[in-house]
Amino acid sequence: MCNPQIFLQTKIPKMPPCKYFAIPSILFFLLSFLIFPTKAAPIYSSHACTDSSKYQPNSTFQTNLDLLLSYLSSNATQGVHFYKTTVGSETPNAVKGLFLCRRDTLTAVCHDCVNAAAKDLTRRCPVEKEAIIWYDVCMVRYSNQNYLNNIVPAVDMSDSKSVAGADLDRFNEVLAGLLNALATKAANSEDEKFETGEVNLTSSVTLYGLVQCTPELSLFDCNMCFRSAIASVPNCCDGKQGARVLLPGCNIRYQVYPFYNSTKILATPVVKSRPSGRSRVEVILTFVIPIVAAMVLFTFGICHVMRKQAKSLKQLWRKTNYSEGVDEIDSINLRG
Known part of the structure; x- marks a missing residue:
C-alpha cells in the first residue's frame, strides 16, 4: 500500500519595499556620528x-x-x-x-x-x-647640534580679516598689554610656562591670547623668545583680527574668538584715548616699550644678584683670614 506523500507549503511573506529601510538606515548613520564621533585630523x-x-x-x-x-x-x-x-x-x-x-x-x-x-x-x-x-x-x-636656537627660524601667520580703522588704536594697545602680561606670567612659571587670558575690547568683542614656552628654557631665554615674538607682531600682523607667531622655543597667538580651553580672564588694561591716525612708529613702540622695560629690569636684577654674591664672597674671605684677597675683591667694578 502506498503511503501518501504529504507536501507542506510554506507561504513566504513578501519583502517590504526598499523605501521602508531607507529612513532607519539614515537615522542609524546620523546617530553613529553622535555616538561615535570621528577624531579631527591634526592641522x-x-x-x-x-x-x-x-x-x-x-x-x-x-x-x-x-x-x-x-x-x-x-x-x-x-x-x-x-x-x-x-x-x-x-x-x-x-x-x-x-x-x-x-x-x-x-x-x-x-x-x-x-x-x-x-x-x-x-x-x-x-x-x-x-x-x-x-x-x-x-x-x-x-x-644634530648640541645647542638649539630658540628664536630662529620664526614663522608668522595672520587672519585675512582686519580691524576697523577707527578701532585700530585701542586694539593695538589692548593686544600689546595682553600679550606682555601673559608672557611675563608664563616666563616666571616654574614648570608649565603656559598662559591664556582674555580682555574685553568692546561690550560685544573679546580678545583672546595664548603664550607658551618650552619648559626647559630658563627665565631669561623664555623672556627673550616671548619678546622676540611679540615685537614681530606690528610688522607681520598689524591690524589683523587674529595671528600667531611660531618660534622654536615659544609661540604666541591671539584671536577675537575662543580657541583654547581655559577660563582665565585678565582685567582690561586702561587705555588712554589718543588721536586717530597714529604712525607706524607709534604702533611698534606700543609693543616694544614694555619689552625694553622688562629687559632693563631683568638686567638690574642680575647686577643686584652679582653684587650680593661678591659681597658674600668678600665676607667669606675675611672670615677665613685671607686678607690679601680682600683688597683684590674691593677693586672689582661691577657695571650696572
Missing part, C-alpha cells in the same frame, strides 16, 4: 628644514632619527605635554629632539598631533639633519 601650520647639512639614506644617523621620532610619539601617550631625548652618543650620528603640545590639549589629541607631525617632518625634510614642524596644537623638532 598643519608650517615647517622649516633648518640645517644645510644632509644625511645619507639608510645611514646610522637616519636609524637614530627614526628611533628618536618613535620615542617622541610613544611618550606623547604618557600624559605629558613636553618631552625631549637624545639618541646616539657619538657626534656625527647623535640626534636630539623634542615635542611640545599645547598645555590645554588632551593626551589623545597630543599623541595624534605628535605622531602626525613626526611622520610629516621626515616627508617634508627627507635628508636634513635639523628640522622643525608646527601643527595647530603641537611642535616637533630634531637636530
Whole structure:
C-alpha cells in the first residue's frame, strides 16, 4: 500500500519595499556620528628644514632619527605635554629632539598631533639633519647640534580679516598689554610656562591670547623668545583680527574668538584715548616699550644678584683670614 506523500507549503511573506529601510538606515548613520564621533585630523601650520647639512639614506644617523621620532610619539601617550631625548652618543650620528603640545590639549589629541607631525617632518625634510614642524596644537623638532636656537627660524601667520580703522588704536594697545602680561606670567612659571587670558575690547568683542614656552628654557631665554615674538607682531600682523607667531622655543597667538580651553580672564588694561591716525612708529613702540622695560629690569636684577654674591664672597674671605684677597675683591667694578 502506498503511503501518501504529504507536501507542506510554506507561504513566504513578501519583502517590504526598499523605501521602508531607507529612513532607519539614515537615522542609524546620523546617530553613529553622535555616538561615535570621528577624531579631527591634526592641522598643519608650517615647517622649516633648518640645517644645510644632509644625511645619507639608510645611514646610522637616519636609524637614530627614526628611533628618536618613535620615542617622541610613544611618550606623547604618557600624559605629558613636553618631552625631549637624545639618541646616539657619538657626534656625527647623535640626534636630539623634542615635542611640545599645547598645555590645554588632551593626551589623545597630543599623541595624534605628535605622531602626525613626526611622520610629516621626515616627508617634508627627507635628508636634513635639523628640522622643525608646527601643527595647530603641537611642535616637533630634531637636530644634530648640541645647542638649539630658540628664536630662529620664526614663522608668522595672520587672519585675512582686519580691524576697523577707527578701532585700530585701542586694539593695538589692548593686544600689546595682553600679550606682555601673559608672557611675563608664563616666563616666571616654574614648570608649565603656559598662559591664556582674555580682555574685553568692546561690550560685544573679546580678545583672546595664548603664550607658551618650552619648559626647559630658563627665565631669561623664555623672556627673550616671548619678546622676540611679540615685537614681530606690528610688522607681520598689524591690524589683523587674529595671528600667531611660531618660534622654536615659544609661540604666541591671539584671536577675537575662543580657541583654547581655559577660563582665565585678565582685567582690561586702561587705555588712554589718543588721536586717530597714529604712525607706524607709534604702533611698534606700543609693543616694544614694555619689552625694553622688562629687559632693563631683568638686567638690574642680575647686577643686584652679582653684587650680593661678591659681597658674600668678600665676607667669606675675611672670615677665613685671607686678607690679601680682600683688597683684590674691593677693586672689582661691577657695571650696572
